[in-house]
Amino acid sequence: MKVEVVYQNTNTAQTVIYLFRQEDTLIERLQSFPFADFLVQDFKAEAKQTHLFYQGNQKVFFLGLGKSPKESDYIKVLRSFFYKQKKDLPDTVALNLTLGGIETEWISAIVNGVVLGDYDLGLYKTEGIPPTFFGKNTSLQIVVEEANAELAQQQAFRGEATAWTQIRIMDLMNAPSNKKSPESLGDWALDSGTKYGYLVKVYDEIECAEMGLQALLGVSAGSKNPPRFIVLEYKHPEATQKIGLVGKGVTFDTGGVSLKQSTNMHYMKSDMGGAAAVLGTIELAAKLQLPVHVIGVIPSTENSIDGLALKPGDVIGSFSGKTIEVIDTDAEGRLILADGLSYIIKNFQPDVLIDLATLTGSCVATLGYHAAGMFTNNEKLAASLYHSGQQTGEKLWRLPLWDDYKDELKSDVADVKNFHGKPFAGAIVAAKFLEVFVDKHPSWAHLDIAGTAFGDSEFGTMKSSTAYGVRLLIEWLRTRG
Numbered sequence: 001m002k003v004e005v006v007y008q009n010t011n012t013a014q015t016v017i018y019l020f021r022q023e024d025t026l027i028e029r030l031q032s033f034p035f036a037d038f039l040v041q042d043f044k045a046e047a048k049q050t051h052l053f054y055q056g057n058q059k060v061f062f063l064g065l066g067k068s069p070k071e072s073d074y075i076k077v078l079r080s081f082f083y084k085q086k087k088d089l090p091d092t093v094a095l096n097l098t099l100g101g102i103e104t105e106w107i108s109a110i111v112n113g114v115v116l117g118d119y120d121l122g123l124y125k126t127e128g129i130p131p132t133f134f135g136k137n138t139s140l141q142i143v144v145e146e147a148n149a150e151l152a153q154q155q156a157f158r159g160e161a162t163a164w165t166q167i168r169i170m171d172l173m174n175a176p177s178n179k180k181s182p183e184s185l186g187d188w189a190l191d192s193g194t195k196y197g198y199l200v201k202v203y204d205e206i207e208c209a210e211m212g213l214q215a216l217l218g219v220s221a222g223s224k225n226p227p228r229f230i231v232l233e234y235k236h237p238e239a240t241q242k243i244g245l246v247g248k249g250v251t252f253d254t255g256g257v258s259l260k261q262s263t264n265m266h267y268m269k270s271d272m273g274g275a276a277a278v279l280g281t282i283e284l285a286a287k288l289q290l291p292v293h294v295i296g297v298i299p300s301t302e303n304s305i306d307g308l309a310l311k312p313g314d315v316i317g318s319f320s321g322k323t324i325e326v327i328d329t330d331a332e333g334r335l336i337l338a339d340g341l342s343y344i345i346k347n348f349q350p351d352v353l354i355d356l357a358t359l360t361g362s363c364v365a366t367l368g369y370h371a372a373g374m375f376t377n378n379e380k381l382a383a384s385l386y387h388s389g390q391q392t393g394e395k396l397w398r399l400p401l402w403d404d405y406k407d408e409l410k411s412d413v414a415d416v417k418n419f420h421g422k423p424f425a426g427a428i429v430a431a432k433f434l435e436v437f438v439d440k441h442p443s444w445a446h447l448d449i450a451g452t453a454f455g456d457s458e459f460g461t462m463k464s465s466t467a468y469g470v471r472l473l474i475e476w477l478r479t480r481g
């Protein structure tokens, strides 16, 4: 498989795809094709609209992008087109961007969408090999004007590199709990670090105990799969600021003794979406050699249930030294994040600290599947993260961290309790809990990605990983001033 940038339509491509935006100039743009009048009638360049015809010895597709497409629209359109067509595509496909006047800056998104279209969920099927385009010895030619070729090349590289990391992240998140564990997340990180040249240290259960990660150990007490505490560090020599990322790595969340209902429990294999976002961001930052210094911390465990599992009302310690009354064992994410946050602050003193977690159903009830909840004490950070969300389509919407909610976490017996036991403001109270362990860090953001990490798509009939957070954080890292 290769993606190459070319200046002219070559005849080696048996299939050519032209991209068009829905804009006033569309009619003129279509004039260079035979039967232009029919084309004008049939093809309006609506998002995902396709039109197929034959010209000489080539199969020609027109593909519509809709009106004023943004980064996420380019990705969506190309991804769904390639997902549907991949099994029928020949070995060489050209994607012509010249006639539709597509600016070079979108090539990253375009290539990203093309490669993501190769994704398939059917990993464990025994019959029928999943169709693929890039798995074969194929080539994708991106046809651009000669003057734009160099930029196009860089863009294509970024789009492709991003997609392969996203696909690896999607595989991790979509893996069922019997095919992944805290240990295998650690192994994933070690492999990635070796391959892309960054540091990874994975602490096992005994080391976690020695380090005093008592909240993490508390959550993992009911599971036979031992916990891991994963620390990653990518440092470019030109970096000036230290960025800390913490991701919730619960490889399955049964709820523990406060057991979840069974209806949607299978989706809880995705409860390591925060960890996945951190792993993907650091891998991709290293691949792209971004001039940044990023430290990732991933507390990883299963939230299972057996005789030794935490029970409601139990009091546990934490890395910070604070004690926690566990009112609800299903509010486990905040417990392990508490240890992750105080650990990263104590050991690395990051200038900016961002945590990502599939933390609350309440956040899904509030924002649905289109935006993650953002909680932060820093206006600049709020603005820059919001902007990156708009840019990438991995959107964020800010929710309050007001102290009015603080009293909800007062415990009679311990320093803090993990749940207020009330059916309102769940996402906010969870964020207030985390704030207790952030120790007045001046630039912290908590992103509740419960609604955005797993979603509906053309890949399947049920929800699957969106790799949410990788493009968001990479864009944010790339554009930090």
Ligand code: BES
Pocket: 253, 255, 271, 328, 330, 331, 332, 333, 358, 359, 360, 361, 362, 364, 419, 426, 450, 451
């Ligand atoms: N992992 C869940 C949150 C979640 C819900 C993620 C839906 C993705 C989709 C989390 O650990 C959880 O169970 N939260 C509880 C907290 C409650 C018991 C305080 C919730 O939101 O119901």
Ligand code: ZN
Pocket: 253, 255, 303, 329, 330, 331, 332, 333
């Ligand atoms: Zn839970």
Ligand code: ZN
Pocket: 250, 253, 271, 330, 332, 333, 358, 359
């Ligand atoms: Zn959870």
